[in-house]
Amino acid sequence: MTQHxxxxxxxxxxxxxxxxxxxVSFSASExxxxxxxxxxxxxxxxxxxxxxxxxxxEFQAVKKITDWAKANxxxxxxxxxxxxxxxxxxxxxxxxxxxxxxxLTKGSMNHLTHQLKKTPEQHFKEVGEVIALAQKNNIDCxxxxxxxxxxxxxxxxxxxxxxxxxxxxxIKRILLPDxxxxxxxxxxxxxxxxxxxxxxxxxxxxHAHNDYDLSIANVLEAVKVGIKGLHLxxxxxxxxxxxxxxxxxxxxxxxxxxxxxxxxxxxxxYSVSKLVETFSGFGISVNKPVVGENVFTQTAGIxxxxxxxxxxxxxxxxxxxxxxxxxxxxxxxxGKANIENNLLALGIQLADDDLKKVxxxxxxxxDRKETVTQSDLPYIISDILDSNNIVEKVQIKNYVLTHSKxxxxxxxxxISIDGELxxxxxxxxxxxxxxxxxxKKIYKHKKIELPVLTDYAVRIPPGGKSDxxxxxxxxxxxxxxxxxxxxxxxxQTVAAIKATEKMLNLI
Numbered sequence: 001m002t003q004h005x006x007x008x009x010x011x012x013x014x015x016x017x018x019x020x021x022x023x024v025s026f027s028a029s030e031x032x033x034x035x036x037x038x039x040x041x042x043x044x045x046x047x048x049x050x051x052x053x054x055x056x057x058e059f060q061a062v063k064k065i066t067d068w069a070k071a072n073x074x075x076x077x078x079x080x081x082x083x084x085x086x087x088x089x090x091x092x093x094x095x096x097x098x099x100x101x102x103x104l105t106k107g108s109m110n111h112l113t114h115q116l117k118k119t120p121e122q123h124f125k126e127v128g129e130v131i132a133l134a135q136k137n138n139i140d141c142x143x144x145x146x147x148x149x150x151x152x153x154x155x156x157x158x159x160x161x162x163x164x165x166x167x168x169x170x171i172k173r174i175l176l177p178d179x180x181x182x183x184x185x186x187x188x189x190x191x192x193x194x195x196x197x198x199x200x201x202x203x204x205x206x207h208a209h210n211d212y213d214l215s216i217a218n219v220l221e222a223v224k225v226g227i228k229g230l231h232l233x234x235x236x237x238x239x240x241x242x243x244x245x246x247x248x249x250x251x252x253x254x255x256x257x258x259x260x261x262x263x264x265x266x267x268x269x270y271s272v273s274k275l276v277e278t279f280s281g282f283g284i285s286v287n288k289p290v291v292g293e294n295v296f297t298q299t300a301g302i303x304x305x306x307x308x309x310x311x312x313x314x315x316x317x318x319x320x321x322x323x324x325x326x327x328x329x330x331x332x333x334x335g336k337a338n339i340e341n342n343l344l345a346l347g348i349q350l351a352d353d354d355l356k357k358v359x360x361x362x363x364x365x366x367d368r369k370e371t372v373t374q375s376d377l378p379y380i381i382s383d384i385l386d387s388n389n390i391v392e393k394v395q396i397k398n399y400v401l402t403h404s405k406x407x408x409x410x411x412x413x414x415i416s417i418d419g420e421l422x423x424x425x426x427x428x429x430x431x432x433x434x435x436x437x438x439x440k441k442i443y444k445h446k447k448i449e450l451p452v453l454t455d456y457a458v459r460i461p462p463g464g465k466s467d468x469x470x471x472x473x474x475x476x477x478x479x480x481x482x483x484x485x486x487x488x489x490x491x492q493t494v495a496a497i498k499a500t501e502k503m504l505n506l507i
Contacts, residue, residue: 005258005259005260005261006259006260006261007260007261007262007263008223008227008228008229008230008253008260008261008262009045009046009203009205009228009229009230010044010045010046010229010230010232010246010250010262010263010264011044011045011046011047011048011079011205011229011230011231011232012038012042012044012046012047012048012231012232012233012234012246013047013048013207013231013232013233013238013243014034014038014047014233014234014235014237014246014276015031015034015035015047015048015049015050016048016049016050016051016080016081017048017207017231017233017237017238017239017243018233018234018235018237018238018242018243018276019237020238020239021237021238021239021242021280021282022239023281023282024237024280024281024282026061026279026280027057027061028057028060028061028064029064030279031049031050031061031064031065032061032064032065032068033275033279034234034272034275034276034279035047035049035065035068035069035078036068037268037271037272037275038234038272039069039074039077041265041268041271041272042246042264042265042268042269042272043263043264043265043268044246044263044264045077045229045263046077046078046079046100047077047078047079048079048080048081048102048231049061049062049065049078049079049080050062050080050081051080051081051082052080052081052082052083052088052089052092052093052096052101053083053085053088053089053092059092059095059096062080062096062097062098063096063097065078066078066096066097066098066099067097070097075097075099076099076100076140077100078098078099078100079098079100079101079102079142080093080096080098080100080101080102081101081102081104081144082101082102082103082104082130083103083104084103084104084105084123084126084127084130085130086129086130086133087133089101089130090130090133090134090137090139093137093139094137094139098139099138099139099140100139100140100141100142100172101134101139101140101141101142102142102143102144102175103127103130103131103134103141103142103143103144104144104146105123105127105143105144105145105146105162106123106145106146106147107144107145107146107147107148107150107151107159107162107176107177107179108146108147108148108150108151108154108155108158108159109151109154109155109158110147110150110151110154110155111146111147111150111151112158120158120161120162124162124165127143127165127169128165128169131143131169131170131171135170140172141169141170141171141172142171142172142173142174142175142205143166143169143171143173143174143175144175144177144207145159145162145174145175145176145177146177146179147177147179147180148176148177148178148179149176149177149178149179149180149182149183149187149191150179150180150182152187152191153182153187160198163195163198163199166202167199167202172203173202173203173204173205173228173229174202174203174204174205175204175205175207175229175231176192176195176204176205176206176207177206177207177208177209177231178206178207178208178209178218179207179209180209180211181208181209181210181211181212181214181215181240181241182211182212183208183214183218184212184214184218185214185217185218185220185221186221188206188218188221188222188225189221189224189225192204192206192221192222192225192226192227193225193226196225196226196227203228203229204227204228204229205227205228205229205230205231206218206219206222206227206229206230206231207230207231207243208222208230208231208243208244209238209239209240209241209242209243209244210236210238210241210242210243210244210245211240211241212241213241215236215242215243215244215245216244216245216248216249216252218244219232219244219249219252220252220253220256220257223253223257223260224257230244230249231243231244232244232245232246232249233245233246234246234247234272234273234276235247235273235276235277235280235282235284235288235291236248236288237276237280237282245288245289246264246269246272247269247270247273247289247290247291247322248289248290250262250264250266250269251266251289251290251317251321254266255316255317266321266322267321267322267323268323269290269291269322269323270290270291270322270323270324271323273291274291289317290317290322291322295317296317296319296324296325296326297326354381358380358381361380362380380469380488392505393417393418393505394415394416394417394418394501394504394505395415395416395501396413396414396415396497396501397414397415397416397421398413398414399411399412399413399414399435399497400412401431401434401435401493402431403431408427408428408429408434409427409428409429409430409431409433409434410425410426410427410428410434411425411426411427411428411431411434411435411437411438412424412425412438413425413426413435413438413439413442415439415442417442417446422442422445424438424439424441424442425438426438426440426441431493432493432496432497435493435496435497435500436453436500439500439504448507450507451476451477451478451503451507452476452477452478453474453475453476454475454476454477454482455473455474455475456472456473456474456475456496457472457473457474458470458471458472458473458492458495458496459471459473469488469489469490470488470489470490470491470492470495471486471487471488471495472486472487472488472492472495472496472498472499473485473486473499474486474487474496474499474500474503476503478507483503483506485499485500485502485503485506486499486502487499487500487501487502
């Protein structure tokens with residue numbers, strides 16, 4: 001028998017509460033793009049897109065979204081924060097074309113007494129008048145109880161007096177915010193259980209903030225005790241420490257609360273995360289659950305080895321759920337398994353000896369704090385296999401490169417040729433030019449003519465990190481024949497020196 005699952009409404013408030021992230025402001029076009037993606041691809045149930053009366057730009061953004069929403073059947077999913085200000089917010093709503101308002105009211109005696117300086121009866125009367133006016137203008141009304149969490153802690157009698165009043169009003173939902181992010185899970189369970197038990201027929205939403213990093217835990221408790229809706233933001237954006245993040249919440253609900261469901265499409269969570277990151281300029285941590293760049297990357301070689309042996313280091317958060325792929329990091333902690341997984345993705349197989357050399361090169365780069373990517377691997381392999389075919393009769397032992405303002409670059413070079421050591425100093429138009437001039441002095445002693453450099457190219461691996469590796473390819477003319485040598489290093493000049501050392505051994 002199929003178990004009936006309770007539907008949890010997801011209201012995304014990235015465009016309203018999320019925009020209160022310090023330094024973030026979306027343009028009207030950006031708001032429209034995000035709204036479209038949230039409703040058509042991510043498939044949240046509702047979105048809160050703005051606060052009434054904020055600015056002309058905010059009005060134009062709401063107008064763009066409501067025009068699109070009306071044309072595509074989403075107008076009832078568009079919500080705007082409004083205020084207890086008589087007919088002012090409602091008239092703004094009507095001009096903007098919005099049909100659902102979230103009325104901001106006081107959920108604690110502390111706010112009521114010190115901010116509004118009114119009695120509960122006065123506040124309830126004014127709230128009732130706004131609700132009646134909204135109904136008269138065919139606007140659906142939800143009601144926020146601002147500072148509700150402090151209200152339950154310090155003035156629960158006021159909260160229940162207010163809820164008794166709201167239970168008589170023609171509203172769709174009551175929205176319960178942990179405005180200052182103060183609650184712990186046991187309080188969420190206690191407060192919401194008592195409210196839902198007392199008002200079983202009212203739709204309550206829970207709105208969590210993350211000041212103590214407890215937003216997900218609090219959301220989980222709220223769902224378990226019977227909350228009907230959640231307010232979330234993409235990337236956990238919001239004032240101070242932000243709001244409960246959309247992606248993590250959905251993953252937790254899908255994996256840990258088996259008797260509930262949401263309409264959210266997991267595969268779309270990463271794309272909306274990246275879009276909001278781009279538009280907001282608000283970078284998300286690389287280790288942020290579900291959407292962070294590194295969260296599906298195994299670094300330790302032993303983990304990569306375990307993944308090959310029956311997925312020993314996998315959990316329920318499989319990257320494919322979210323339209324992503326598992327990666328295996330390349331660095332000083334890489335083992336053969338990490339390298340092999342990356343090579344497999346590139347369709348490359350290496351002999352054991354060559355694999356050991358590639359692994360050692362990557363470890364060396366990691367020790368130098370260089371970032372190595374999968375795109376760098378073919379370059380490293382090419383360099384190692386190329387070096388395998390060269391007998392090192394010439395070894396560049398040491399060099400000192402100098403570059404100073406208003407002075408010509410210079411090089412002091414120490415080189416071994418067939419076991420004989422030479423040292424020379426030279427200047428040039430650049431560091432590499434100075435190196436070649438020193439080299440020419442040494443080979444003049446040996447009465448050996450060096451090849452002519454005919455082309456010098458530098459490139460980084462496509463998709464690679466420019467601070468990790470660059471490849472220098474030098475074309476030489478020797479005895480009327482051209483040939484190329486390559487050097488690989490994080491430093492361009494050093495890569496060129498390595499390419500030159502290969503040339504010296506080849507001739």
